[in-house]
Amino acid sequence: MVITVASGKGGTGKTTVAASMADVLNDCVYMDGDVEEPNGHILLNPEIKLTEKVFKTLPSIDFGKCDFCGKCIEVCEFNALINLKSEIILFEEMCHSCGACIYFCPQKAISEVPKEIGVLRYGTAKDNITFFDGILRIGEPSAVPLLKRLKSKIENGKITIIDSPPGTSCSMVEAVKDSDYCVLVTESTPFGLNDLKLAVDVLKIIGIPFGIIINKYQPEFRQLEEYITANGFDLLLKIPFEREIAEAYSKGILPVTYKPELRNHFKKLMTEISGKIKPEKVNAG
Amino acid sequence: MNSFNSTKEISIPGKIAVTSTGGSMDSLVSEQFGRCQYFLFIVPETMKFEAVSNLGEQMQNGAGPKAAELIIKYGADVLLTGHVGDRAEEVLKRGGVKIVDGYNGTVKVKDAVNIYLSNKSKEQ
Amino acid sequence: MPDKSYKQIVVLSGKGGTGKTTISAAFTGLIKSKVIIDCDVDAANLHLLLKPERITSHDYYGGKKASIDKTRCDECGLCESVCSFDAINNFDVDPISCEGCGFCFRICPLNAISFNQVKTGSYYECLLEDGTKFYFAKLSPGEGNSGKLVTEIKKNALDNLPGDLKWVIVDGPPGIGCPVNASISSADIVVIVTEPTLSGIHDLKRLVELIGKFNLKSGIIINKYDLNQDVTSQIYSFSEECNIPVIGKIRFSKKFTNAIIEGKSIIETDENIRNEFINIWEQISMWGK
Incomplete structure (x- = not known):
């Protein structure tokens, strides 16, 4: 109850x-x-x-595999990913951990990493x-x-x-x-x-x-x-x-x-x- | 300051971005960065410009960093605006864009650019 | 820095x-040339004291939400399997749980999911009796995302300020989360209201930690200071430690609650409280210069 x-x-x-x-x-x-x-x-x-x-999960991009196609940025509704031309940065506090960027990345360059949010x-x-x-x-x-x-x-x-x-x-x-x-x-x-x-x-x-x-x-x-x-x-x-x-x-x-x-x-x-x-x-x- | 002895060269930026309330050089500067209506990209040598409307005005969240991304994409070296938020500032710095803030919304874009350029030449 | 005629005070x-x-209402009663914004959008209360007249109302669209078209859905269940927010059950989207990531909309093989902006609240531009502009908002039940509404209501107010305005007073949201961050943006002065209880001082410390990230003039008001002198002195030592002065203290009094019940500002009901507020306001207005 x-x-x-x-x-x-x-x-x-x-x-x-x-x-x-x-x-x-x-x-x-x-x-x-x-x-x-x-x-x-x-x-x-x-x-x-x-x-x-x-923990919550955050995306982590492997720049060895990333070809900067921009798909992850396109699917992120929260604008948590930003393209700096030479790298893509993540604003952790804006990410809702939905997993869309990981799923839609054509190069499979994004993996999940844990981030502590509290205890x-x-x-x-x-x-x-x-x-x-x-x-x-x-x-x-x-x-x-x-x-x-x-x-x-x-x-x-x-x-x-x-x-x-x-x-x-x-x-x-x-x-x-x-x-x-x-x-x-x-x-x-x-x-x-x-x-x-x-x-x-x-x-x-x-x-x-x-x-x-x-x-x-x-x-x-x-x-x-x-x-x-x-x-x-x-x-x-x-x-x-x-x-x-x-x-x-x-x-x-x-x-x-x-x-x-x-x-x-x-x-x-x-x-x-x-x-x-x-x-x-x-x-x- | 004795300009005759100056050995420094006056470095004029290749492209200046200005937040604007309209699409022309006579429009007023926008104090807001992420949610301004237009960005004007100006080449100081010729004073030719390109106006780009800012989609961030309508965004639910992350308008600032998105606008910063656009500034970098258009290859601006300097940004003239009113106020830049923390996240956008981080993006701009990492993208090598110099931020000159504190412009208020009563100044025309062309005057803002001229003020910046004349301050720049006084500095050196 | 841009030259603006006014200073913006946020009460947290x-x-x-x-x-x-x-306390925000008390300031409102003391000063002229002001605009008031109630940013406590989860539980807006200031209007109950100020009794404003509504002039215009604006719909607030707090984000996109998914919705499944049953006639096109073949119940494959892919959307439910990818949703991180447990918002899809039995091929139906629960709008309260949906955070608007759009994953289901993008992945649906039959394009059976739509993803559109939805209205999640309203905000109002109002006039007080003395002609002061006042803004407040209401969220639809169960809706979050109030940080964005705080930004929008503040923008609406700040874009339409009278020319020679002196003060903008923002009644901030409780807590230390995103709405608080949004309410501090573009502020000049922060006034922190605390009480001498163990939870009061605990939360004060968390709030000061957050405010430390901004570089603002700030001061502490201890409400009901005589409830617990020990904790009140702890607040004083903490105030010295973090270099934020105590700018006022107010006695525990039923007059406070009675004023609220009668829908009055506390400075209208008690001369001592009024003087204390005048004293507090003198200190704040010094920072405004």
């Missing part, structure tokens, strides 16, 4: 929610998929046991949380290959919580895709509402069932709850806007570890979500 | 939710 925690907007408390869910479940897998800014390790404090490099880390946190995170190298244009590698570590049988990248871009879609359920975290501001709507649009398109958690809840901002009720969405939990929680977070402390009441809410939440997933699975065939 | 944060947009 895979549950992804996402949010249209950054800074809503997505990582806090994902880490709290892992903390109350204890026997589960936590994956930090926010590979541009991975922060789950700060809250869960894992003991890292293994680090694995992740996956594996460890244990708390007592029994299997922890994974990914760290994308600075300047790498796409998080998708790293996310795919991270998701390849999902095992059946255990609940896996994925902390998604924020926003609604291709990396968020990659993180959420194939999940059984998605928890959307929002906050009581017009920003939170606006970005929640964007995230809901994405989940509807890719067809993932979801529920909503309002973090930094302030009853004064009624439009948010009105939107949720009017559309018949599941409001899973409201976490109050408290300075104490913000202070604890700033020190890397999870609120569920010292607020027994909130801990109970999260426990109930996990039971509720499990209940929602099973019938969905059957329907999905 | 690394981590989301630090108050970047609210």
Whole structure:
């Protein structure tokens, strides 16, 4: 069972929610998929046991064979290859590793070489949380290959919580895709509402069932709850806007570890979500 | 500077490329490199020129390096423009093209070339 | 260098939710002769505070995508086998996964695949109450490639600037990826908004590493500085280390959130915050000279 925690907007408390869910479940897998800014390790404090490099493939031209016919440049939609007359150079960060240049080269002069784009880390946190995170190298244009590698570590049988990248871009879609359920975290501001709507649009398109958690809840901002009720969405939990929680977070402390009441809410939440997933699975065939 | 004692020869480039908003010498210089409308290739000795429209204007990505590739293909020695991005700069340098940037879009192409040539002769 | 009348300021944060947009809006309220560009295209929010009136909208074509003509396809499966993005299943292209490499289009033996530009978002030119031009964009759900949209919206704005303009303010995207790179291009000044949390300082360091590759005047604003004095002093030491000054610090306050809820700029609601911003702005405008 895979549950992804996402949010249209950054800074809503997505990582806090994902880490709290892992903390109350204890026997589960936590994956930090926010590979541009991975922060789950700060809250869960894992003991890292293994680090694995992740690669993408880049073309490499053998100039002994190349006759500068220009076919590779013609088929590259990303303009990653540039002809300098005496050599052809590759802009690594523009290459999407599609393999077209390699396939279409009439001289068979192009081969694949690996290029490191980041690392996956594996460890244990708390007592029994299997922890994974990914760290994308600075300047790498796409998080998708790293996310795919991270998701390849999902095992059946255990609940896996994925902390998604924020926003609604291709990396968020990659993180959420194939999940059984998605928890959307929002906050009581017009920003939170606006970005929640964007995230809901994405989940509807890719067809993932979801529920909503309002973090930094302030009853004064009624439009948010009105939107949720009017559309018949599941409001899973409201976490109050408290300075104490913000202070604890700033020190890397999870609120569920010292607020027994909130801990109970999260426990109930996990039971509720499990209940929602099973019938969905059957329907999905 | 005492020009009488100068032993250096004045080196006039064979071909100058200028980013332009139009296809004539009276068009204004384009401050943008990769996404300018035209490149004008000028032979300073005769001031004859060739105008080439820039496909990079429409490109989704990599317009800068692609434009640099074109400059090299047309055999320019010097490029006059507003601003060149990092990737395009790398291509131009490796292709042996000298970049003279900082021209703004209020100057005509022919004036830009003349300013460059007169600065060049003062230098030496 | 070309003589331009204005300076361009980009507001960045690394981590989301630090108050970047609210701070951009505060600058907007303080200065005259400005153009505002919201480059946080994945989650554009500044318009919620500035309440602009839309004048023109532009379609944004974020790249080509493949599409299979079922009537010509004989289901040989070659396209699916060469696709590196798992975008083809059952002889159908998933437009969200398709990255637009065109491999399938070129390899199809029956020419059954088309490969055309598709609309992936829109951007808007707007006017604020005081006549200031404001630009923002919306991407279609699930669309990436926002780096190019950032470039396009900035180009559209910068190509149409009023003659004697003083400031261009860019509300930058979060993170450190391609859209951030695109938003810094042609900037003069970078303002980094951070918060004294462990993740805030972590992301600040990654952002500073990226900015170091450009050669720009930059300063740090610590939002909610009183939440954690330890981390705030760590930010100060880091600021000295990397030679980027702290130009302002703002107290944690519910007034901040309340202003957003009421759709107001924070400088309209609190005199102390307003003074702090005037002080910050004085430092930034010194760099503009």
